[in-house]
Amino acid sequence: MNHLQKINNSKPKRKPLLLKIAPDLTNSQLDDIIDIVASTKIDGIVATNTTIAREPLTYPKAEIEAIGMGGLSGKPLTKRSTEVIAYLKTKSNNAFPVIGVGGIHSPEDAIEKIKAGADLIQLYTGFIYEGPALIKNINKEIVKQNLL
Ligand SMILES: Cc1cc2nc3c(=O)[nH]c(=O)nc-3n(C[C@H](O)[C@H](O)[C@H](O)COP(=O)(O)O)c2cc1C
Numbered sequence: 001m002n003h004l005q006k007i008n009n010s011k012p013k014r015k016p017l018l019l020k021i022a023p024d025l026t027n028s029q030l031d032d033i034i035d036i037v038a039s040t041k042i043d044g045i046v047a048t049n050t051t052i053a054r055e056p057l058t059y060p061k062a063e064i065e066a067i068g069m070g071g072l073s074g075k076p077l078t079k080r081s082t083e084v085i086a087y088l089k090t091k092s093n094n095a096f097p098v099i100g101v102g103g104i105h106s107p108e109d110a111i112e113k114i115k116a117g118a119d120l121i122q123l124y125t126g127f128i129y130e131g132p133a134l135i136k137n138i139n140k141e142i143v144k145q146n147l148l
Helices: 002-009 027-042 059-066 075-092 106-118 123-129 133-144
Strands: 018-021 044-047 098-101 120-121
Touching: 018 027, 027 044, 027 075, 027 123, 044 059, 075 098, 075 106, 098 106, 106 120, 106 133
Parallel strands: 018 044, 044 098, 098 120
Antiparallel strands: none
């Protein structure tokens, strides 16, 4: 991170540099992330990437094992990514911006991320499953709840 910051700072116009983290980190690892943001002066965190956990799935174990390794996105991630956002925001005393991402499939999911402290939200899998109207519906709900 320090090396990247050095390159970034040498540019005529530096770009915001964010670190994207896994939802599988422990609280103690998240504490380390908070320290890293402070020591490297990066601009924020993207929480979270996909998960290697399989616990949120309710399919038979054999079926899950047959699918093999890889990161899960979407609904199995919703709860954990929100927890990570809330932890980072609370424990750091809101020291840096967090882009909240992970399992946003409805306006309610988006509002939960914002209430957990996300400064911006991002979605990937929800866009595929729910379609572009999801964005409009999220925006409407944000305006309705006066969360801008
Ligand atoms: C097919 C696919 C490809 C992805 N590729 C990347 C990638 O190249 N870089 C990255 O940081 N995250 C990548 N992600 C993670 C997503 O950006 C996002 O953090 C994660 O899927 C959780 O959000 P979601 O539940 O809205 O999909 C990818 C996710 C999926 C499903």
